[in-house]
């Protein structure tokens with residue numbers, strides 16, 4: 001038995017949710033470029049969960065169900081108030097809160113398809129509210145109730161700030177949610193599938209996935225990109241900063257990808273959005289710095305930007321706190337996790353690969369008194 005490091009190139013499951021073929025990303029066969037330009041996030045949720053785009057009635061139904069389930073239990077709000085908020089990363093807070101949601105759901109261990117679908121609606125509806133409630137509580141503010149006439153993108157911005165968001169902000173945020181919704185067997189989705197393939201419950205699967213998304217080699221990279229841009233500080237410092245990092249063999253966050261070889265098709269949409277928002281806010285510094293970093297990294301290392309690179313300057317232009325960038329990724333990606341979890345339950349087999357053992361052999365038990 002020989003191991004494939006990081007399971008690179010290993011095909012671990014079949015899936016009809018999304019595909020990456022020849023650097024082209026599709027959700028259920030729909031090209032991401034088309035969806036980014038035309039679809040609402042709710043349409044994408046429906047597409048990922050049902051394999052087809054919704055009719056008007058179906059879209060209205062799923063929007064109503066999401067709106068009806070977007071409130072979070074008071075106990076979780078009270079729980080957030082107990083944290084030493086300056087020290088808790090929002091990803092850790094929502095990881096715990098999603099696990100807690102399972103405690104308030106009498107159907108948590110009901111594995112029937114209907115109950116699992118209801119839980120999927122609940123998780124998708126409540127995750128944005130969890131993120132914005134946490135963000136407000138740590139600022140000493142009370143959470144804002146989601147509005148039933150708003151979709152997920154508008155409600156996220158509204159419950160974050162308490163103010164009616166501009167149509168430009170809602171459009172940009174919706175597009176970001178569409179672009180991040182699913183991505184074949186990425187690390188967090190694989191984690192979710194491994195977890196529920198033991199026939200564990202949906203809350204466990206999503207909690208595990210949030211843990212995997214948090215790391216800087218995956219979803220955590222968008223926050224790390226903003227940290228890097230802050231350290232660079234000015235477009236003129238970009239060259240020396242990146243060269244120094246590369247000479248120390250450090251990774252440049254937001255670049256490279258395990259699957260894409262000629263670039264991530266989502267990055268161009270985020271680049272465009274970053275430019276548009278920087279023109280609107282009149283603060284083009286972050287976009288220009290990002291462009292310069294891209295120029296240097298692609299020429300030095302032939303590494304194109306991934307989805308996390310320009311999402312950083314997009315969210316920054318929308319006035320969002322930097323440590324909420326990865327939780328926003330989760331607000332979108334939970335749609336994909338849930339699609340994969342439901343798909344896994346439909347045709348389940350335990351996921352249990354093998355390890356290529358490299359430890360010592362033929363050891364003999366030595367009584368403790370004789371050990372050196």
Ligand SMILES: CC(=O)SCCNC(=O)CCNC(=O)[C@H](O)C(C)(C)COP(=O)(O)OP(=O)(O)OC[C@H]1O[C@@H](n2cnc3c(N)ncnc32)[C@H](O)[C@@H]1OP(=O)(O)O
Nearest residue numbers: 216217218219221250251252253254255256257258306308
């Ligand atoms: C939503 C997402 O999860 S997208 C990915 C988000 N993560 C990041 O942006 C973090 C930065 N990028 C990376 O760490 C990597 O490109 C990954 C983890 C995304 C994928 O990488 P892998 O397929 O595992 O490649 P691996 O890490 O083995 O790198 C292969 C080579 O490319 C180099 N490389 C890869 N990414 C980068 C980078 N961002 N900066 C500098 N060098 C890089 C590695 O140093 C390595 O070089 P070597 O062969 O000379 O040692």
Ligand SMILES: O=C([O-])CC(=O)C(=O)O
Nearest residue numbers: 182183185186187258307
């Ligand atoms: O697919 C991956 O490995 C990472 C990624 O881009 C994503 O999860 O969106």
